[in-house]
Amino acid sequence: MIHLADITKTYPSPSGPVEALRGVSLTVNRGEIFGIIGRSGAGKSTLLRCINMLERPTSGKVSVDGRELSSLPEQAVRQARKSIGMIFQHFNLLSSRSVYGNVALPLELAGKSRAEIRQAVEPLLELVGLTDQSNRYPSQLSGGQKQRVGIARALASQPQVLLCDEATSALDPETTKSILRLLRDINQKLKLTIVLITHEMHVIKEICERVAVMENGAIIEEGPVFEVFTNPRSAVTREFIRTVINHDLPxxxxxxxxxxxxxxxxxxxxxxxxxxxxxxxxxxxxxxxxxxxxxxxxxxxxxxxxxxxxxxxxxxxxxxxxxxxxxxxxxxxxxxxxxxxxxxxxxxxxxx
Ligand SMILES: Nc1ncnc2c1ncn2[C@@H]1O[C@H](COP(=O)(O)OP(=O)(O)OP(=O)(O)O)[C@@H](O)[C@H]1O
Ligand SMILES: [Mg+2]
Structure with a gap:
């Protein structure tokens, strides 16, 4: 579903170029929940943003659903991006719009009629459990509810892929669990491929099938979650695992x-x-x-x-x-x- 081949990304900065990605190759299968974990600055967000080309890689190829996005002109990339939804740590909702209005936005931008929009938005609000909050404004919602709006909005254009950038990092543990359950639910109901990045191992443990560990702009370890948990190869991975599984000796x-x-x-x-x-x-x-x-x-x-x-x-x-x-x-x-x-x-x- 998603193929990244030897992606590099170098940002210019006043103190010289920053190599955020140093040759990352990765395959995410259709319908799976794939997790990417790494410390702050490892390059996770950059990598995620390369998948939908919000960030153009300096070199390397990005293919999603059989199409090589990295070779398309900007106009075509914008079109292709509609099949890739994204949710964010801080939700990125419009405060001047109601719950309904936020979810409707991508459809309005796509020029859909009011009736079409209603037909699409109502089941989405139902799916994320916000039907009765439809007229509320973001300031009146809890963090978990805001993220549910973010998810419904991301699903409005019927994407094949959902990218989640630290989607639960601003939430308390209980709310995190309920959002992760919702993500698993939509992964199964909609056959949606999900890529999530996090710095929290319990998020990986909860819902991911496979995981990649990033450090310093590269993937240092990758595999099915169970294998990585039971046979970690790098010190960084072991440290992450230690946060969720007691590894201390008696x-x-x-x-x-x-x-x-x-x-x-x-x-x-x-x-x-x-x-x-x-x-x-x-x-x-x-x-x-x-x-x-x-x-x-x-x-x-x-x-x-x-x-x-x-x-x-x-x-x-x-x-x-x-x-x-x-x-x-x-x-x-x-x-x-x-x-x-x-x-x-x-x-x-x-x-x-
Ligand atoms: N627009 C930018 N311009 C310059 N440098 C950048 C830019 N965006 C990211 N970087 C640098 O690239 C590196 C990777 O950043 P990135 O945001 O991808 O990491 P991350 O793993 O998502 O970190 P975090 O967990 O803190 O979100 C960091 O050194 C960061 O400072
Ligand atoms: Mg980030």
Missing amino acids: EHFQDTVFSSTPVPGGSLLLRLSFLGRTAEEPVIAGLVRRYGIDVSILYGNIDHIQNLPFGTLIVELSGDAGRVESAMNALRDYKLGIEVIGYVDRNARAAG
Whole structure:
């Protein structure tokens, strides 16, 4: 649906050129909710604005729905942009217009008749749950309601794609949840492709299927949310994940120095993560039975990625070194995320 090929964007500035994007390539599939996360200044907004060509890339190709926007003249880009809706952190509503008037605006600009406009706006207000607020003005609305107006307005021109620039960053956690639910709802009902950017990992965890992590104008990591959560490759990603999933070791391990190779008479600490109903109990019971090793669960937690249960376990495997290795290899056959925390000398720990 969306293809970005080697996009660069350099802004001129008084203190010299700023390289906001340094060769970003990305594919977003039709109908998916794709998240882009990164710290402030990473280039997220610039990238999002390149998708609808509000920002022309310095180099690289942008294609949306089979059309290469980056090669079109401005007039044609403006036309194509109608199939790409956008919502913003601060809603960008017109304060002098009612809820109805804000949603109607793109249709008025497109020269639709009053009857056509009514026919389009009413179901949209219904969709976002604002039918009874239709005559109100933005100043009379809560943040969540304002964003609902923003969403209805973005949908007025029946876009194929919705771009969301920090759409929930100005909202409280409960309102954020309700807006994310609405986005998921319209993604499913309207088969809308959604690209959202955020600096909050819980937004990604809540509704995205795939995620890209940006840093310094580049994508440093990308994949299905579950995979990135269970097997983060970069420090930046790990930091983001830490904000939503407790990754700390139990207290009595915190000062422990782990070894990356087996320690005689020692034990092995693993962090296991699993999605869905991969029951952890049989897996662990099976290890004990098949390999004759001891397994203790040091920490366990169940969270959710989208609506699927997502569990984290920290386990300690001990016993004969060869058997512990075999057990760990067996674990790799399950659909689990496995992170080796390290080997530890049990006696030293007991003494310390
Ligand atoms: N119009 C502009 N002129 C000059 N520099 C710009 C312009 N817009 C963005 N930049 C710079 O480009 C870089 C990327 O900015 P961008 O707004 O894309 O980041 P972001 O990831 O969206 O950050 P935030 O989370 O703060 O919104 C930053 O260094 C920023 O200062
Ligand atoms: Mg931004």
